[in-house]
């Protein structure tokens with residue numbers, strides 16, 4: 175539930191900085207935004223895994239994952255893929271422009287319950303956006319977690335988000351980062367192959383480990399299958415669903431999976447719950 179009063183009310187925020195994560199027709203642009211009103215800035219709190227409805231006046235709004243951890247400061251980050259009307263309008267915004275933000279919405283990753291455990295994130299493409307807050311949260315609370323392993327893949331090296339942030343991780347002893355792309359490229363020094371196969375090849379131990387996966391539904395399906403092959407229990411596996419949404423607060427019925435509203439009961443789900451909903455990854 176929102177901490178900023180009526181959850182329907184959008185708040186005005188200023189875009190502080192923007193940059194492109196990826197190029198091409200469906201390019202991904204990241205926006206760092208700050209609420210205009212101090213009382214909103216102070217009242218706002220979000221948790222890793224939550225989303226917000228962001229929009230441009232007169233164009234509409236889209237549900238987008240908050241791609242920063244609350245440990246990073248009093249700003250929000252959104253990484254938006256250019257898809258249709260709203261995301262094209264969002265992509266026009268530059269530093270100094272205004273954006274509407276309402277939220278935060280949805281449940282979140284139970285990250286405090288995972289203290290003392292190894293955290294394994296497995297992401298694909300823009301699916302790294304909801305995983306990034308976990309990575310940043312664990313990095314900011316290193317003494318509370320046994321370690322962090324990140325597996326991240328995309329079609330090409332140009333389709334990987336947050337590239338600059340991985341180098342630092344690779345240098346650390348208890349944080350490790352494994353990158354993969356679908357097909358060979360000149361000068362690519364990391365793995366080539368699909369994310370689910372890389373997971374199998376790395377063969378992480380399920381002991382005292384929580385695995386979280388986000389990405390295209392097909393990738394999630396095979397990752398889940400492979401986590402089970404590696405011996406992970408359903409309760410050790412989490413993912414997010416990104417069903418299309420309208421209201422974002424459990425009123426319009428647009429986003430249901432089984433008898434659940436993804437906007438209200440999700441977007442974070444433990445596999446122990448999700449495995450009984452056949453349409454979840456349809």
Ligand SMILES: Cc1cc2nc3c(=O)[nH]c(=O)nc-3n(C[C@H](O)[C@H](O)[C@H](O)COP(=O)(O)OP(=O)(O)OC[C@H]3O[C@@H](n4cnc5c(N)ncnc54)[C@H](O)[C@@H]3O)c2cc1C
Pocket residue numbers: 225235236237238239240253254255256257258259260261262300303304415416417418419441
């Ligand atoms: C919980 C959640 C978190 C999300 N996080 C992000 C994020 O961090 N970054 C990001 O770029 N996008 C994210 N999305 C998807 C984003 O909300 C949609 O891509 C966006 O609303 C498209 O709006 P549009 O008006 O530009 O496109 P539209 O004109 O509405 O659609 C353009 C095309 O995209 C397809 N599309 C639209 N929404 C979805 C969807 N949810 N799933 C699959 N296909 C869709 C349409 O079928 C159409 O083909 C998230 C969605 C949800 C539900």
Ligand code: FES
Pocket residue numbers: 418419420421422423424425426427428429430435436437438
């Ligand atoms: S988006 Fe309206 S009920 Fe979920």
